[in-house]
Amino acid sequence: MSDERIEVQRVIEAEPAEIFAVLCDPQGHVAIDSSGMLQSAEGEPVTKPGDSFVVHMDREALNDFPMGKYDVTVTIKELEPDRLISWTILGQIRPQIGHVYGYRLEPGEHGTVVTSFYDWSEIDPQWREANIFPIIPESALRATLGVLDRTVKRGYPKG
Secondary structure (H helix, E strand, O other): OEOOEEEEEEEEOOOHHHHHHHHHOHHHHHHHOOOOOEEEEEOOOOOOOOOEEEEEEEHHHOOOOOOOEEEEEEEEEEEEOOOEEEEEEEOOOOOOOOOEEEEEEEEEOOEEEEEEEEEOOOOOHHHHHHOOOOOOOHHHHHHHHHHHHHHHHOOOOOO
16 A cells, blocks of 8 residues: 555455456446445446446535536446456546546455555646545545445345
8 A cells, every 4th residue: 555545455255256246337336335425327337448337426425525416437447357347537527537446356265355445646747736635535445345245245236
């Protein structure tokens, strides 16, 4: 971990494929969001780098910037089935920020070791100068892993 990257881990008692199915589904992103910002999503499950989907956001959930409701496009950067998924967010803000979110999955003794990461090491210089990163704190990444665990155990997408 560095000053420009957060990584948190949790063991989830499920097969990597079960977890990965949630992470590739736009509705899965909404289901596991602990910030409250992700309201709904449109698009098909992603299968390769370059795939994308739209997420309808509500920044008021964080109460930090008066952005209200807006849409972003999640664009997949890396995708290795049942092992790795990462993405960047394209939105209305210019220049684009350039931060990256993702998950790495590794088989473990008692389930799958899930690493959630948030990397802002390659953000646009304008945003670096604004000194607002990380936008999402480590505690939110940890909470999302807890919601992911619960979501998988409930048999996503069945409910």
